[in-house]
Amino acid sequence: MKKKNWWIGVCLAVLLTLLVVPVQLQTSAAEDDAAANALKGQYALSHTVKLYVPSTVNGNIPITDEAHQKFVDEALAQLSTWFGGATSVEGKGAWVDDKKTLIKEKVTIVYAYADKLDRNAIDQVVSYAKKMKKELGQSSIALEVDGKMYFIE
Numbered sequence: 001m002k003k004k005n006w007w008i009g010v011c012l013a014v015l016l017t018l019l020v021v022p023v024q025l026q027t028s029a030a031e032d033d034a035a036a037n038a039l040k041g042q043y044a045l046s047h048t049v050k051l052y053v054p055s056t057v058n059g060n061i062p063i064t065d066e067a068h069q070k071f072v073d074e075a076l077a078q079l080s081t082w083f084g085g086a087t088s089v090e091g092k093g094a095w096v097d098d099k100k101t102l103i104k105e106k107v108t109i110v111y112a113y114a115d116k117l118d119r120n121a122i123d124q125v126v127s128y129a130k131k132m133k134k135e136l137g138q139s140s141i142a143l144e145v146d147g148k149m150y151f152i153e
Contacts (some may be wrong), residue, residue: 076088
């Protein structure tokens with residue numbers, strides 16, 4: 001009798017899976033279609049560029065909030081000029097230095113969306129990141145392009 005109950009349970013589980021999964025997929029597809037229809041004809045930007053502005057010099061020496069804000073404002077201006085607008089978001093970052101010490105710092109992510117992201121646009125951003133790296137005495141500046149992180153040295 002126990003084998004029969006076990007077999008019935010397995011059959012019910014398989015049957016429910018066959019019924020529920022396609023319904024969930026249809027619902028998800030319908031939601032995607034609704035979003036696509038609601039956004040049809042709207043202008044969209046498909047590329048993202050994010051520059052991580054550190055709040056330290058020489059690796060781990062904190063700078064003043066005013067000095068940090070100067071770098072953030074400059075990054076906002078540059079990305080806005082190149083891509084038509086930019087946004088900044090404050091966060092907290094951490095990394096491990098050569099001595100295996102955890103360095104925590106305030107970081108501001110300045111990002112912009114772009115319709116086209118050609119070699120010239122990337123070269124401008126990388127040159128700017130190198131300039132910031134030098135001015136802040138950093139070993140690298142983090143740059144994220146379309147979800148991929150680069151460390152500009």
